[in-house]
Amino acid sequence: MSVPGSLFIDGTWQDARSGRVLRVLDPFDGSLVAAHDAATPGDVDRAVAAARAAFESGKWSGLPAAERADLLHRTADLLVRDREHVALLETRDTGKTLRESRADVDDVVAVLRYYAGLAVVDVSRVVDAGPGVDSRVVAEPAGVCALVTPWNYPLLEISWKLAPALAAGCTAVVKPSELTPLTTAHLLSLLAEAGLPSGVVNLVLGDGEVGAALVAHPGVDLVSFTGGTATGRAVLRAAADTVKRVHCELGGKNPNVVFPDVDVDVAVDNALYAAFLHAGQVCSAGSRLIVHADVHDAVVAGLVAGAEAIRLGDGRDERTQSGPLISAAQRARTEGMVAGALADGAVLAAGGRRPEDPALRDGFFYRPTVLTGCRRDTAVVREEVFGPVLTVETFTDEQEAVALANDTVYGLAGAVWTGDDERAERVAAALRCGTVWINDYHPYVPGAEWGGRGQSGVGRELGPTGLAEYRELKHVWRRRSPGRSGWLD
Numbered sequence: 001m002s003v004p005g006s007l008f009i010d011g012t013w014q015d016a017r018s019g020r021v022l023r024v025l026d027p028f029d030g031s032l033v034a035a036h037d038a039a040t041p042g043d044v045d046r047a048v049a050a051a052r053a054a055f056e057s058g059k060w061s062g063l064p065a066a067e068r069a070d071l072l073h074r075t076a077d078l079l080v081r082d083r084e085h086v087a088l089l090e091t092r093d094t095g096k097t098l099r100e101s102r103a104d105v106d107d108v109v110a111v112l113r114y115y116a117g118l119a120v121v122d123v124s125r126v127v128d129a130g131p132g133v134d135s136r137v138v139a140e141p142a143g144v145c146a147l148v149t150p151w152n153y154p155l156l157e158i159s160w161k162l163a164p165a166l167a168a169g170c171t172a173v174v175k176p177s178e179l180t181p182l183t184t185a186h187l188l189s190l191l192a193e194a195g196l197p198s199g200v201v202n203l204v205l206g207d208g209e210v211g212a213a214l215v216a217h218p219g220v221d222l223v224s225f226t227g228g229t230a231t232g233r234a235v236l237r238a239a240a241d242t243v244k245r246v247h248c249e250l251g252g253k254n255p256n257v258v259f260p261d262v263d264v265d266v267a268v269d270n271a272l273y274a275a276f277l278h279a280g281q282v283c284s285a286g287s288r289l290i291v292h293a294d295v296h297d298a299v300v301a302g303l304v305a306g307a308e309a310i311r312l313g314d315g316r317d318e319r320t321q322s323g324p325l326i327s328a329a330q331r332a333r334t335e336g337m338v339a340g341a342l343a344d345g346a347v348l349a350a351g352g353r354r355p356e357d358p359a360l361r362d363g364f365f366y367r368p369t370v371l372t373g374c375r376r377d378t379a380v381v382r383e384e385v386f387g388p389v390l391t392v393e394t395f396t397d398e399q400e401a402v403a404l405a406n407d408t409v410y411g412l413a414g415a416v417w418t419g420d421d422e423r424a425e426r427v428a429a430a431l432r433c434g435t436v437w438i439n440d441y442h443p444y445v446p447g448a449e450w451g452g453r454g455q456s457g458v459g460r461e462l463g464p465t466g467l468a469e470y471r472e473l474k475h476v477w478r479r480r481s482p483g484r485s486g487w488l489d
């Protein structure tokens, strides 16, 4: 497996020649999957120039919206054709299970089709501006977009950006994470196969240096970034110099609140899913379980049994329930945060170690970990781990539950489990975050907006707002019978 080139510029695959070699590793066993040179600043310039020329030519933005929609549908069809191949690429790149990778591909198909449907909806409107005047507001594509994505959901994340950008008529330069470029490169091949004109979407592979050059580039009109909050701050600063539009999807430290009037088995099963899906490397992971004191012991007993039973392994093995972490660095970060919590007095209820299985020795594995009795000021409670670590806190009344849930600088997602409908609605309304699940965890649909409050981000993806992010509105005022202004009379 390899990438067809580290650059896709103006419709042509090319290799970068920076001399800075990036190695893509399979996190299951650390084996080399692909190696390529990072893009140079000159490559970034050429990619942005190609996107700019394609935009200005009108060869994409000038097409009838229905033709842009057709292209998105054709790309979705090609993804359906390549489903197994793409899922396997994603699993080798990220370590997630094939079941998850297949679900990601299916979700991407749904997102492409959703934005194909929205592309043809006319959002212009007429404004009543008085006699003798035609006044209307029209939507135009925002221009050249820099789309920068992380390693946990590479294909999914780029589709949330590219599908609406293309539906709106924008052109783009894409930069996936250096750790997981394979499926993004494949998606670009599929777009070309579907007939996307050259230069409309360009790719530069590379690390944060390449990302930084791209978001700061004066030829870029809009930046859409998904990644960590620290990087998000750097992106916002870099974009400020040329006052670009910026959209950021950042980290989360998401509360999962369990009241005592629920089926404990169901709540535990879902809490494990919320926290340990994709080894906890999910921005919306339910990493803070906030449990009513009356069911705390029963819930923790269930969590411990469930976490210890999770089968780690090769994502390609259908029996595997969870894969490894993305890298040795990510595991070291996780180990450090668990060690810090234990030093601060937390109790290790499950996990807290690498697996003993020798077959997993070369991969970046870490056992699903449950911590109780954490201090609220401990990093593991306040900061995103982005690993399989669940902290458990207790409450005794609804107000305390909401206060604990909202005691975070983040605000991406959260959940409440209760059999009381009125309480469910009260708590859902009180949680300060972009998505709230009631008696569920993790589902999303392309038609519903996704994004965070506080330090979880700026703006929304998905839904009609996810398309509006890639449009500029223009007010057009026309006086039917021109006359003197009267100002100088």
Ligand code: NDP
Binding pocket: 148, 149, 150, 151, 152, 153, 157, 175, 176, 177, 178, 179, 206, 207, 208, 209, 210, 211, 212, 213, 215, 226, 227, 228, 229, 231, 232, 234, 235, 249, 250, 251, 252, 282, 283, 384, 386, 412, 452, 456, 457
């Ligand atoms: P990073 O912030 O490290 O990287 C994200 C992307 O930005 C990568 O492509 C990275 O390149 C690039 N990058 C790094 N530095 C810069 C820079 N200065 N300017 C521009 N681009 C840069 O995130 P991770 O890849 O580590 O992903 C994990 C993070 O993403 C988590 O914090 C998670 O919460 C968040 N996330 C948020 C989601 C959401 O919807 N809110 C969804 C998924 C993830 P490279 O990695 O190649 O160096």
